Amino acid sequence: MSHFSLHGQYRVQSRRDYATSALEGEWYVGPGVLGNAGINEALRAHPFWTGQVQVALRPALISQRFGKFASEPDILYKHDLFIPAPDSDAMLENIVDVLKSWQNWIQRKKFVQTLFCAEDYQHAMGHLSDLQTTIANEYIVHEAGHFIAYDVFTKQNDGYFAPGGKTLWPLIYLEEFRADLNAFGFAVKLLAPEQAVQIFLYNLLLRFGVHRQGILTLHSAPYGLIPYLLFCLLNELGFIAVINVHGRYCFRLSNLHTTTLLGLMQDCAHHAKVQLNTAEMATTRSWERALAAASYVRNRLEQYEKTRQFALVMNQPATGKEQA
Template structure:
């Protein structure tokens, strides 16, 4: 993965990916109660006389548990037949989960990397964290991850990552609204939906949803990565300062949030999924 990062024309020579997947069978505290599946080196200090974490860790066992729990949500969004078709495209879900997370973390390394942004206080332009800039960085990493998937994976495996990613992003959003009235991924699902519309990709949802061919999905992956590279990564690199880069991102966000047709379509898709969930899952 790091070799692919270093070959990327937007890599600035600063950040590389350090990640391992693990089967974890015993957890306590926040490791057990929170849904996060990424455990970061930067968040932990080794006890005296013990080695530090060797890499960031993806908790595959927890990811699979959450994946199984969300099956009714995916069915509500994409229909039972649509979900079955999506699962066929994904195939080995363990592999898709691990690949998707590696690619996402690699995407953060491209362009004005997340490591540099944190160093430059990019995400706190007014002294407080900006959820909008954080959401845009997450989508940018997703898009570059899809771009890298096309390079490092076989086509069927790249498509598996993409389909898993779509179910995950939109499924978690609908699940959060259904259970707690909150959006765990914030603005990311809408920004993704908007980018899909710009790419001309009709996201299958509802009872009669039909997934397109692998060739169409691969084309969409290329288009999404190009859209985000042109609209976000390129302008950030050309901005000249962290503040100017944040303004460039803010301009993009404002433009996309004012796209009334896309916001209405996104709301319709989400509301349709929520309506299907009410007889299926209890509201918590």
């Protein structure tokens, strides 16, 4: 690991105001941590890569945060939103704040635990043996997931997410879901089996846990439709179901063996390939691509039994553990 210190002006993507901000920490490297060279080699070899963008991302263990880096909840710091002071180094790549994400996870575990049957929760957590490396790798493969087929930057430039000038959030949620599924394929290809399944399980528990936490503490859904879209797919694939245990609903997972999870991840990536990536590339008109994406989301929302089952678990009253 090597030390770095950055200071200057920074803003988050959702706001236009800059503030004096600073970061200090160590770059997170070591055995098992993916780097840009490895992920970009896989990206360039992918049949759906169009040659437009590559990953420029570095995980870091941040020891001090000031300004926007401290006050905003973002885990990913964008290099193009940072203006370095004259005596500061530039931020040449996006930075993943591994420790902030890890601290959020510790606070979120009580919400995750109530969602799953006790045995499944314990088994899933048993897989997550190296959470900091998993957090770093999950961000890297997720970023690559945005960059195949109709990549996210081209979508932004084409106005894909805001046809007619108005942002359509379901298109944003679907893009994040698409990146997740594509990321599972990269993880299986690039990581050792046990490391790869940690990416999947961390993503599943994160998406569902944030949703539950948001409902109980913010009365909102921070990830929007993403957790429901994931539930729909995993339910179709026979991996997840809703059952009642002692008067409370919970998610039951069918099989948490490593080989089964690897196959499931490949099935998810195949779903993205057929239902999302291929559909995007079937036309060159951004509005037609947006229409196809909207149709996918609408189809999912019209699966009323799945929406009902998902809500049975997510919308239950808080447990004592969650209120603590």
